[in-house]
Amino acid sequence: MVFSSPIFLFLFLPVTLLLTLLTHKYKFRNLTLLILSMFFYAFGEGELILLMFGSITINYFIGLWIGRVNSKFPLVVGVIVNIGALVIYKYLGFIIYNLNEVLSLFFHYQLPNVKIKLPVGISFYTFQILSYLIDVYRRKNEPQKSYIDLALYISLFPQLIAGPIVRYKDVAMQIVHRKLNSHLFQIGLERFIIGLGKKMIIANVMAMAADVAFGVESSMLSAPAAWFGIICYSLQLYFDFSGYSDMAIGLGKMLGFDFLENFRFPYTSRSIREFWQRWHISLSNWFRDYLYIPLGGNQKGKGRTFFNLYTVFFLTGLWHGTSWNFVLWGLGHGTLMVIERVGFGKLLLKIPPIFQHVYTLLSVVLLWVFFRAETLPDAIGYFNALFNFNGNGHYTFAVISDNEIITFFIIGLILSVNGFNRAIKKIFVLTIRNKSNRAPIRSIFRMSRTIFLLMVLFYSGMIIATGSYNPFIYFRF
Amino acid sequence: MKTKINISLFFAYSFVLSNVIVDQLHLSTIWNYSISFLVAFVGTLIFKAKIKDFSLNKSLLIFTFLIFIFLPLVGKKEITSLENRTLAPMPEWRWSNIWKFFFQYQSYFEDRFAYRNEMIAGINRIKINIFHKSAMSDLVAIGDNGWFFMAKKDYIMATSAIYTEAQLDTIVFNLELVTKYFASKNIKYYFMMLPVKARIYPEHMLSLQLLEMTNSKMDQIYERLKKNQIIKSIDCKQELIDGKKVRDTYYQTDTHWNMFGAFLGYKKLMPLLQSDFPNLTAYNENDFVVDSIMLYDGNLQKMLGFTNMFQMKHFSFKFKNSNEPITITLNILDYPNAQFTESQMPHSGNNLKLFLVRDSFSELLKIFLVPTFNTSVLAWTPNIPVTAVLQESPDLVVHEMLELFSDNLLKLPPEILADQDFINEYMRNRNK
Numbered sequence: 001m002v003f004s005s006p007i008f009l010f011l012f013l014p015v016t017l018l019l020t021l022l023t024h025k026y027k028f029r030n031l032t033l034l035i036l037s038m039f040f041y042a043f044g045e046g047e048l049i050l051l052m053f054g055s056i057t058i059n060y061f062i063g064l065w066i067g068r069v070n071s072k073f074p075l076v077v078g079v080i081v082n083i084g085a086l087v088i089y090k091y092l093g094f095i096i097y098n099l100n101e102v103l104s105l106f107f108h109y110q111l112p113n114v115k116i117k118l119p120v121g122i123s124f125y126t127f128q129i130l131s132y133l134i135d136v137y138r139r140k141n142e143p144q145k146s147y148i149d150l151a152l153y154i155s156l157f158p159q160l161i162a163g164p165i166v167r168y169k170d171v172a173m174q175i176v177h178r179k180l181n182s183h184l185f186q187i188g189l190e191r192f193i194i195g196l197g198k199k200m201i202i203a204n205v206m207a208m209a210a211d212v213a214f215g216v217e218s219s220m221l222s223a224p225a226a227w228f229g230i231i232c233y234s235l236q237l238y239f240d241f242s243g244y245s246d247m248a249i250g251l252g253k254m255l256g257f258d259f260l261e262n263f264r265f266p267y268t269s270r271s272i273r274e275f276w277q278r279w280h281i282s283l284s285n286w287f288r289d290y291l292y293i294p295l296g297g298n299q300k301g302k303g304r305t306f307f308n309l310y311t312v313f314f315l316t317g318l319w320h321g322t323s324w325n326f327v328l329w330g331l332g333h334g335t336l337m338v339i340e341r342v343g344f345g346k347l348l349l350k351i352p353p354i355f356q357h358v359y360t361l362l363s364v365v366l367l368w369v370f371f372r373a374e375t376l377p378d379a380i381g382y383f384n385a386l387f388n389f390n391g392n393g394h395y396t397f398a399v400i401s402d403n404e405i406i407t408f409f410i411i412g413l414i415l416s417v418n419g420f421n422r423a424i425k426k427i428f429v430l431t432i433r434n435k436s437n438r439a440p441i442r443s444i445f446r447m448s449r450t451i452f453l454l455m456v457l458f459y460s461g462m463i464i465a466t467g468s469y470n471p472f473i474y475f476r477f
Numbered sequence: 478m479k480t481k482i483n484i485s486l487f488f489a490y491s492f493v494l495s496n497v498i499v500d501q502l503h504l505s506t507i508w509n510y511s512i513s514f515l516v517a518f519v520g521t522l523i524f525k526a527k528i529k530d531f532s533l534n535k536s537l538l539i540f541t542f543l544i545f546i547f548l549p550l551v552g553k554k555e556i557t558s559l560e561n562r563t564l565a566p567m568p569e570w571r572w573s574n575i576w577k578f579f580f581q582y583q584s585y586f587e588d589r590f591a592y593r594n595e596m597i598a599g600i601n602r603i604k605i606n607i608f609h610k611s612a613m614s615d616l617v618a619i620g621d622n623g624w625f626f627m628a629k630k631d632y633i634m635a636t637s638a639i640y641t642e643a644q645l646d647t648i649v650f651n652l653e654l655v656t657k658y659f660a661s662k663n664i665k666y667y668f669m670m671l672p673v674k675a676r677i678y679p680e681h682m683l684s685l686q687l688l689e690m691t692n693s694k695m696d697q698i699y700e701r702l703k704k705n706q707i708i709k710s711i712d713c714k715q716e717l718i719d720g721k722k723v724r725d726t727y728y729q730t731d732t733h734w735n736m737f738g739a740f741l742g743y744k745k746l747m748p749l750l751q752s753d754f755p756n757l758t759a760y761n762e763n764d765f766v767v768d769s770i771m772l773y774d775g776n777l778q779k780m781l782g783f784t785n786m787f788q789m790k791h792f793s794f795k796f797k798n799s800n801e802p803i804t805i806t807l808n809i810l811d812y813p814n815a816q817f818t819e820s821q822m823p824h825s826g827n828n829l830k831l832f833l834v835r836d837s838f839s840e841l842l843k844i845f846l847v848p849t850f851n852t853s854v855l856a857w858t859p860n861i862p863v864t865a866v867l868q869e870s871p872d873l874v875v876h877e878m879l880e881l882f883s884d885n886l887l888k889l890p891p892e893i894l895a896d897q898d899f900i901n902e903y904m905r906n907r908n909k
Contacts, residue, residue, distance in 0.1 A: 006586065007586050010549035013546055014547045043582075043583055182530050398684065399688060450538050453538060462603075463612060468614070
């Protein structure tokens with residue numbers, strides 16, 4: 001089930017809010033939330049919920065085992081079990097395909113290909129489980145003795161299928177003791193509506209142009225259309241992903257949980273390094289704390305640092321999907337990180353900020369081509385279109401755009417760099433300056449904000465009701 | 478003051494919500510309002526105790542949100558589909574079916590939640606007014622000057638994909654075989670494929686959709702049929718394009734041709750039929766009183782949730798002589814999913830019997846075609862009902878088919894396919 005579906009908005013969410021408010025004792029509340037989270041997953045994934053249940057059960061016992069003994073062995077078992085499940089369900093087909101490609105060079109023998117349905121969210125909940133087990137091993141938190149509470153941490157529906165990757169230590173207290181009040185509910189609701197609007201009003205509209213640009217043969221695409229398409233895709237990805245995170249954080253607050261931020265205006269970054277401090281923060285932090293630093297981080301010489309960076313970005317790419325395009329995307333970012341570390345980063349600081357932004361945005365946007373294109377030849381074809389090696393295509397800017405796409409393209413560009421918030425704050429400050437009685441102006445601003453949010457809610461809700469174009473981009477994660 | 482507004486807001490929302498819920502009990506109006514009032518009143522008293530925690534902004538946001546998400550859950554379920562399709566049924570709960578149940582229930586709920594159609598109409602109204610675009614642009618595309626077009630991906634594929642040479646060979650072979658099969662039973666077979674609206678009004682289409690629909694399956698088939706001497710086919714695309722100079726030939730907010738378009742199709746068909754049946758008399762435009770009126774109608778408009786937002790021009794062709802055919806419905810048991818009707822026209826001036834294999838486009842074509850024949854049997858079915866044709870023993874079969882369904886021609890009717898002796902003999906003769 002996704003947040004942007006009628007069954008979530010008009011059935012699951014009202015029932016969840018009702019039942020959560022009716023149950024006061026935390027144990028009942030957790031059990032209720034767990035059952036609801038299971039329904040949430042079962043509605044989208046059916047029998048794959050059994051896999052998640054199995055994973056929860058095994059990891060419950062492994063967690064207790066790690067807590068009882070002073071040995072690395074149970075942690076190794078836990079890591080093998082979880083990474084093993086991830087490899088089988090997510091990467092086995094990819095591995096066999098590539099092995100067959102290699103085998104075909106030398107032998108006639110081919111391994112039988114397997115088709116396994118990818119459980120949505122497996123990458124997210126596997127990383128959450130691993131963080132739990134590693135933190136128990138590092139004695140950063142106690143093993144969870146309550147099966148229900150651990151199951152709730154892993155399967156909690158707001159962050160189950162698209163993150164953010166919540167670490168156990170960040171929510172351990174909230175699982176057993178959390179506040180539910182109208183103030184938090186209001187803050188959470190505002191955040192949820194903003195996220196819903198980002199997804200339904202901006203991301204989905206940007207997807208229309210991006211999908212046409214990436215859906216036609218690249219030789220049919222004119223250079224302006226190709227640039228427009230990739231910028232639309234960059235906006236789609238940001239508003240979809242950050243919108244989903246906003247909805248998760250908002251829903252969490254409405255239910256009494258406090259999740260960490262996952263995006264902080266990444267397109268305002270001045271370097272790739274900064275970009276990764278602002279983009280999918282929970283994933284970057286996970287890789288930093290559970291892979292980069294254990295590998296030695298930047299403490300073991302330059303060569304080792306570069307190797308560690310490449311390893312992290314290779315795996316970051318692979319985490320996003322089973323295709324060499326994702327690996328290339330990851331390695332592209334890894335290479336830029338290395339280049340910034342060998343001196344380019346210092347050089348960047350000396351040039352005007354506008355050029356820093358141009359360098360970062362251009363790099364990020366061009367690397368998204370690998371992320372979006374289905375295959376490597378598709379990505380190369382798209383680069384050809386971007387730099388007009390194809391001549392004039394039939395699919396021009398005018399063909400792939402329309403009034404709505406252009407309107408939300410401009411709005412998206414402004415919002416992606418925090419322009420709207422800054423402008424509103426500036427207007428507010430200018431309006432109340434030199435005013436002795438500021439209360440009425442403050443009230444007007446607040447009321448305008450509420451009405452604006454309600455308009456976003458109605459507009460998004462009505463789009464959801466149409467059941468029209470609503471891509472789900474996390475199915476590969 | 479703020480407190481009073483806050484309480485009024487809460488009372489109004491509680492009243493609306495409880496009213497929608499109580500409405501499900503089908504009580505009399507007075508009971509309905511009394512219970513709703515009571516619930517809202519008690520709720521407001523409880524809320525009053527907590528009012529300190531609620532600013533006006535907070536109340537407005539939270540209560541509006543709650544009513545927005547609860548109303549579709551508790552209101553009356555939708556029973557009609559805007560897309561003219563059967564709504565998903567409530568799935569049966571069985572332990573053996575448990576995983577499928579979740580998927581099926583989702584389809585059921587998402588088809589039927591309350592106020593769905595109103596919300597669809599609302600968002601389409603907003604988007605059309607602001608962006609001149611439907612909110613379901615993957616279903617209905619809004620072109621220039623109020624011309625609507627079907628924009629479903631599978632519709633575009635079904636009309637605009639490129640056939641392989643082998644597929645075209647199969648289609649021609651199948652049509653030849655059908656022609657010969659009916660000829661062997663003394664029945665003449667005529668094939669008439671009709672173009673989708675996009676072929677006649679490309680000037681009103683969005684350039685993106687125009688590019689997606691560049692190839693026409695109908696054009697590919699007719700290009701191949703030009704070389705064929707056996708199949709008697711009628712292509713009225715050019716007449717429908719030329720006819721636009723006189724009147725529109727398709728409806729603006731519907732996928733179908735209008736009555737003038739149907740008349741042009743009839744006019745193109747009749748000379749071919751008359752060459753085989755000289756005693757057939759075709760109607761001319763002079764035989765009709767032609768009027769035009771503006772109607773709030775159209776299947777494409779309805780898909781967007783509208784009933785009276787856009788008008789389309791409707792031409793009515795009324796016979797000057799009010800000779801109405803007598804029509805009865807036939808039940809032919811072999812074809813439970815097909816609709817059969819038989820019409821008699823005693824004053825047609827011939828004894829010919831027509832069997833029309835039709836789709837929705839013949840709804841208007843039949844107005845001209847049926848009175849032309851003494852007897853007409855109309856079968857609304859995607860495939861030729863060969864057994865029914867043989868049972869009715871007509872003089873001729875007219876097979877009208879929209880370009881959208883052209884892939885049906887890749888398969889032979891099962892009755893002909895089962896007649897292997899006939900196919901073998903035909904193959905022998907063909908190879909000679």
